[in-house]
Amino acid sequence: MAEFYNNNSFLINLVGINAIMALSIYITLSCAMLSLSNAASMAIGAYTAALLTQQAGWPLWLAVVAAAAVAGLVALLLGMPILRLRGVFLAIATLGFGEVIRIIIVNTPALGGPEGFRLNAGNRSGVVTGLEIFGTLLVLAYFFARLKGSRMGLAMDAIREDENAARTMGINVTFYKVMAYVTGAVVAGIGGALYAHLRSFLSPGDFGFQRAVDILVFAVVGGTFAWRGAILGAALITLLPEITRSVPVVAGLNIKDHPEIFSGLILLLVILFLPKGLLTISLGLKLRRPAPRTLEKEASP
């Protein structure tokens, strides 16, 4: 067991961090907001924490808290103007925010610029242990479990189902959307801070468009209606390259070098056949609900 962990620790820990990232997008998706700035918040968290432990000499956990706070604060300032946007327009605006963050990092020598930022893994605050990563995941999972069914959780569900009807129930839709967006950014900031200390090397390219899409895929593949789905999807997609490693070379194409072929295929299959995600299978009949049929029916005069 210990030997298995030692041999695969990076991958196992990456599952934990990707699960945290998936949770960070789950909360905005659960309010029907397609926000793709989680990679950017992850970058803010990663670089903030790295600077604090490496140059200010802060202990890791304190740097993680600060990274989460900075990511949340940036999201708060950005969120108020852009959360008026809906659907694909919100997605475009948040992707744009991600590009802005990436370009700022590339052009800031103190952050290593395009060369990247190397962390000194030699001292204690330079590395993160698996226990710390999975402990954080556990705390976050607990938060999401308690959110479900709470006054705030129900309000978010209602916003997802029908925003205007939610408004006329006394729900402050704007407030909850900003809350969801900021919470997502805080969680992504935590994920980024841990990632920095797992990877020991940060490059602006790590937090680009591909990362933003990967995070979305984790949540969509797992299932966006329950937080467990996000964790399941992250685990599956992260481990996928290991599973496809044994696939032989086909027609001159070495498939094991292109795991995104499989993640793309899985995403396609899930969207086509399990629009609510893989979690629908694992929980089986309990979650099967009749399709909404009468709701769309117009009242006959």
Added chain:
Amino acid sequence: MTSHVAETPAREPILTVRDLTRSFGGLVAVNNVSFDIYPGEIYGLIGPNGAGKTTVLNILSGLLTPTSGTVTFQGHRIERSPAYRIARQGVARTYQNIRLFAAMNVLQNVIVGQHSRMQGTLAERLVFSPRVRRQEEIARQKALALLESVDLAGVAEEPASALAYGNQRRLELVRALASDPKLLLLDEPAAGMNAAESQALGGHLRDLAVQGITLLVIEHDMALVMSLCDRIGVLNFGNLIAEGTPEEIAGNPLVIEAYLGAEE
């Protein structure tokens, strides 16, 4: 002794609408509409399709802002307030084409209706605070009692989308009642109902008025409107063309013309 003390306090309207106008581009959907609704009253708003009735309701509930005019609810101007604030002041509504939270279960729909009356923060819930648990239990019991009153307690755990059409209408009504509204806006509550069902609905609405809830009802079912409402306002092409008791409205030539067309 002063001799000019009023014997009975003048009845203040709970809702005052003055010169309400709303246009969409070049179309004036609601034109200079004014009316008062008094506490405990059942006020009917009728008119042909496209007369602007739902637009009035959308303005009153805060989903639309008027182009001009004022709305005063219990002494507070609300025509520019966001919908959630208006709801918290005690205005609830239902929709013409039922808008439930489809994927949530029946009980949760009614609990969400109590949103503005519930307390307790997520932070307290994270530490399993007994206060929050008590609040949640009270909300659950109240929701179950409301569902019981319309015979829906048996399907409390079903998703709202699984209910039959008539039951969805009843669920939407109790979801609105869950916020303890003072003014309830109903947009065609009897749509799609047969005569017996709409009669039962009429009885239920009268009970609500007796309990002190003021009702504003948009309805096409004339038998229901005439038997239910204390006063009726008639909209045609955005204008309030008549107002009065059911008897006055039934005999008003303008109203007959609006519904049946002018006699040659």
